[in-house]
Amino acid sequence: MKMKNAARLLTLGLTLSLGTAAAQSPVEVQFWTWYLSPKFDGYIKDTIAAFEKANPGITVKWFDKQDSMVQDFISSVNLGNAPDVVNLNIDETAKAAQNGFLVPVDSLTPKARLTATFYPQSIKNFTTDGKTYGYPWYGWLNEGVMLYNPELLQKAGVTAAPRKLSELLSASKAIKDKTGAYGWVPALKDPNTASFLGYFNAEGLPVYDAAGKAAFNTPAHAALLQQYVDLYKGGYIPEDAIRKEAFQVATELYSQNKVAIIVGGPQALTRIKDSNPTLYAKTMVVPAPLGKSGVQTGGSMDLVVPKASKHPAEAAKLAAFMTNNVNQIAFAKVVPIVPTTRAAQGDAFFKQTSADPIAKATSMVGASGRFINPGSKAPGNSDDVYKNFNDNIEAALLGKKSAKVALDDAVTYWNANSSK
Known part of the structure; x- marks a missing residue:
C-alpha cells in the first residue's frame, strides 16, 4: 500500500512539474505589419524588444507584409493559421470585422482603458456595429x-x-x-x-x-x-x-x-x-x-486580433503596447506620423518651434490626431x-x-x- 501511495505521489509530482514547465514556456506571438520594413526596422525591433523585456513569458515573431498583405491575411484565416496581431487600415478592418475574422478588442482590453488612451474619433474609425475591432495606431491627415x-x-x-x-x-x-x-x-x-x-x-x-x-x-x-x-x-x-x-x-x-x-x-x-x-x-x-x-x-492604421489567433490575450498585450502613447510618440520622432493617442496633443515634442521644415510640419500636424477621420x-x-x-x-x-x-x-x- 505504501509503495502504491508513493507511486501516486511520484506521478502527481511529475504531473505538477510538467504542468509548471508548460506554464512557464514562452508563448510565441506572430505579428504582421504592412510596408514598414526595411525603413523602420530599427523602431519596430526596438519596440518589440522592450515588450519582450516587460513580458518575459511572450516572444514576438515579426513579419512585414507588402503587396500581398490582405490576400495573405485572408488565406491564413481560411487555413486556420492566422497571425496573432495584424496591421490593417480603416477600410480593411471594417471588411474583416464584417466577415467575422476579428475579435472585438473591447472584449480583450477594458473599454475605459481604450477610451482613456485614444481619441474618440480614432476609436470610432475602427468601430463596426457598436464594437471596436482595432487598437488605433499611427495616422495621417489628407490635407495636413x-x-x-x-x-x-x-x-x-x-x-x-x-x-x-x-x-x-x-x-x-x-x-x-x-x-x-x-x-x-x-x-x-x-x-x-x-x-x-x-x-x-x-x-x-x-x-x-x-x-x-x-x-x-x-x-x-x-x-x-x-x-x-x-x-x-x-x-x-x-x-x-x-x-x-x-x-x-x-x-x-x-x-x-x-x-x-x-x-x-x-x-x-x-x-x-x-x-x-x-x-x-x-x-x-x-x-x-x-x-x-x-x-x-485622414486615415490611420490599427492593430487587430484575428479570431483564429491561438493567443488572443498575449496578442492584445502586444497590440496595446505597440499603440500606447509612449511608443506612438517614439514613432513620430522617427517619421512624421500623427499619433492617435489623446496624450499626444499635449506632448512637448509637438510644441517645439523651429525653422526646419520637417520639424515645423511635424509640430503642426502631430498634435492633430483628433481630426483623423x-x-x-x-x-x-x-x-x-x-x-x-x-x-x-x-x-x-x-x-x-x-x-x-x-x-x-x-x-x-x-x-x-x-x-x-
Missing part, C-alpha cells in the same frame, strides 16, 4: 500642411499662400501661366482609394443620402468635378495624376522645381530633403488650405466600387463622359454593388 516654393509663388505674383481650396485652384492657374511649373497636383484617382471623394467631403458635399445610399451626383457635385476637369484639360494638372499616386508625382516634380505647392503630410519633406537639399531649406510650411467644410480628413464610410465591396468610381472620374477628365454622367454612372454602380 501646405509646403510651397516661395520663389515660384513670387514669380507668379501670388503674394499670399492660399488659405482656402478655392484660392489654391486659382493660384495653380496663375503659377502655371506665369512660370511654366504646375501649381499643385490634386489626388484625382489614387490607386486603391476613391481619392476624389475627399474633395466632396472638403466642400461639405455629402457622399450618402439619409438612407445610406450613394448620392454624390447632384448638380453641386458635378460642378465641383467640372472645375478639376477644366484644370486638367487646360494643362494645369500633370497627366501622370491619373496614372500615379498624386503624392508620388508631386514630390518628384517639386524637387525638380516643376511643382510649386504640395498639400499633404510632412512625409513629402523627407523625400525633398534627400533629393534637393537646397530647395528643402527654402521650402515654407503653412496650414493646409481647407474647403467650405473647414475640416481635415475618413470623411465618409467605406462601402462594402470597396475594391470594385472604388475602381468603378475612379474609372468614371478618369472618363470625365479625359472628356469621355460629362461630369454629371460620370457621377450618375458611379452612383448607380456603387448602390448596385456595394453590398456584394
Whole structure:
C-alpha cells in the first residue's frame, strides 16, 4: 500500500512539474505589419524588444507584409493559421470585422482603458456595429500642411499662400501661366482609394443620402468635378495624376522645381530633403488650405486580433503596447506620423518651434490626431466600387463622359454593388 501511495505521489509530482514547465514556456506571438520594413526596422525591433523585456513569458515573431498583405491575411484565416496581431487600415478592418475574422478588442482590453488612451474619433474609425475591432495606431491627415516654393509663388505674383481650396485652384492657374511649373497636383484617382471623394467631403458635399445610399451626383457635385476637369484639360494638372499616386508625382516634380505647392503630410519633406537639399531649406510650411467644410480628413492604421489567433490575450498585450502613447510618440520622432493617442496633443515634442521644415510640419500636424477621420464610410465591396468610381472620374477628365454622367454612372454602380 505504501509503495502504491508513493507511486501516486511520484506521478502527481511529475504531473505538477510538467504542468509548471508548460506554464512557464514562452508563448510565441506572430505579428504582421504592412510596408514598414526595411525603413523602420530599427523602431519596430526596438519596440518589440522592450515588450519582450516587460513580458518575459511572450516572444514576438515579426513579419512585414507588402503587396500581398490582405490576400495573405485572408488565406491564413481560411487555413486556420492566422497571425496573432495584424496591421490593417480603416477600410480593411471594417471588411474583416464584417466577415467575422476579428475579435472585438473591447472584449480583450477594458473599454475605459481604450477610451482613456485614444481619441474618440480614432476609436470610432475602427468601430463596426457598436464594437471596436482595432487598437488605433499611427495616422495621417489628407490635407495636413501646405509646403510651397516661395520663389515660384513670387514669380507668379501670388503674394499670399492660399488659405482656402478655392484660392489654391486659382493660384495653380496663375503659377502655371506665369512660370511654366504646375501649381499643385490634386489626388484625382489614387490607386486603391476613391481619392476624389475627399474633395466632396472638403466642400461639405455629402457622399450618402439619409438612407445610406450613394448620392454624390447632384448638380453641386458635378460642378465641383467640372472645375478639376477644366484644370486638367487646360494643362494645369500633370497627366501622370491619373496614372500615379498624386503624392508620388508631386514630390518628384517639386524637387525638380516643376511643382510649386504640395498639400499633404510632412512625409513629402523627407523625400525633398534627400533629393534637393537646397530647395528643402527654402521650402515654407503653412496650414493646409481647407474647403467650405473647414475640416481635415485622414486615415490611420490599427492593430487587430484575428479570431483564429491561438493567443488572443498575449496578442492584445502586444497590440496595446505597440499603440500606447509612449511608443506612438517614439514613432513620430522617427517619421512624421500623427499619433492617435489623446496624450499626444499635449506632448512637448509637438510644441517645439523651429525653422526646419520637417520639424515645423511635424509640430503642426502631430498634435492633430483628433481630426483623423475618413470623411465618409467605406462601402462594402470597396475594391470594385472604388475602381468603378475612379474609372468614371478618369472618363470625365479625359472628356469621355460629362461630369454629371460620370457621377450618375458611379452612383448607380456603387448602390448596385456595394453590398456584394
